[in-house]
Amino acid sequence: VTRLALRDPAAIAALAARAAGPAHDVLTGFEAGRRRHAGRHRRGLLVGLLAAAVLAAGGWLFLTRLAPDLVAATLPPASERLLGEAAAAQLLAGERTIDAGPAADAVQAITDRLVQAIEANPGYEFDVTLVTSDLVNAAALPGGKIVVYSGLLAEAGSAEEVAGVLAHEICHVLHRDSLRQLIGRLGGGALLGLLLGGGDLAGLAAQAGELDRLAYGREQERAADRGGVGLLARAGLPPRALPAFFERLQAQEGGRLPEFLSTHPDTAARIAELRQLAADTPVADPRPLAIDWKDVRASLE
Numbered sequence: 001v002t003r004l005a006l007r008d009p010a011a012i013a014a015l016a017a018r019a020a021g022p023a024h025d026v027l028t029g030f031e032a033g034r035r036r037h038a039g040r041h042r043r044g045l046l047v048g049l050l051a052a053a054v055l056a057a058g059g060w061l062f063l064t065r066l067a068p069d070l071v072a073a074t075l076p077p078a079s080e081r082l083l084g085e086a087a088a089a090q091l092l093a094g095e096r097t098i099d100a101g102p103a104a105d106a107v108q109a110i111t112d113r114l115v116q117a118i119e120a121n122p123g124y125e126f127d128v129t130l131v132t133s134d135l136v137n138a139a140a141l142p143g144g145k146i147v148v149y150s151g152l153l154a155e156a157g158s159a160e161e162v163a164g165v166l167a168h169e170i171c172h173v174l175h176r177d178s179l180r181q182l183i184g185r186l187g188g189g190a191l192l193g194l195l196l197g198g199g200d201l202a203g204l205a206a207q208a209g210e211l212d213r214l215a216y217g218r219e220q221e222r223a224a225d226r227g228g229v230g231l232l233a234r235a236g237l238p239p240r241a242l243p244a245f246f247e248r249l250q251a252q253e254g255g256r257l258p259e260f261l262s263t264h265p266d267t268a269a270r271i272a273e274l275r276q277l278a279a280d281t282p283v284a285d286p287r288p289l290a291i292d293w294k295d296v297r298a299s300l301e
Helices: 009-074 077-092 102-116 150-155 159-174 177-186 188-195 201-208 218-234 241-252 267-279 293-299
Strands: 127-131 138-140 145-149
Touching: 077 127, 077 145, 077 177, 102 127, 102 150, 102 159, 102 293, 127 150, 138 159, 138 177, 145 150, 145 159, 150 159, 150 293, 159 177, 159 218, 159 241, 177 218, 218 241, 218 267, 241 267
Parallel strands: 127 145
Antiparallel strands: 138 145
């Protein structure tokens, strides 16, 4: 083995630099590759986070905005009816209903007149329940169930005014507004169950709570107003009865919104629009309701 001893510092440095050249190139290339990989990783992570955010936003939009409309459009009437019955059972638990007498007979007669005037009933069997309560309110539930509180009859000045309220509520059912609102309260899991044709309908209805206070949007209310006025006219009843009832309530409440109007937006504007709509809607075949309204109100005292 031949050994070479170098004592010149300059020669030693030159030889060391020549030997380190390949290793330096390797290390430099490794560092550049590491930086390129880290950059790709950061970009991939950013894209992944952005995609997750888009999916989350899309999921929220579907469950809160699109799914209720999809379920309302596709849920079979029989399932909607079951949901409405379960909701009614939840709402009426512990309430005292009026099943006979002048008030119950009046509500049934008004309902029958209005239902017969529906132009395109998709198969709803309307069932109105009268509840003993001071509340001036009515609630439309999915599938044709409607709850009317006796306080509404006590405040109404005529059977036609009650017919106006019922016509409005019937249109909420026909437009499936109450179904959309109820679905919106149930949440994502319940929506998926309904979309897939499953789910415990009774359990879902029990989750809703305060079903008599479903808050409809402005356009839903306007559509029910327009439909209700038209339904009154086709039933041979005066369309002006609906705005007249609202005006009566506002006057009696001294400017405060009564229960029936407290969840309905833009009350003053709605009354003005209803008044004009009623004036522009003719009644081809006027047929007054044969109901003694004094007798009805006396029966509630």
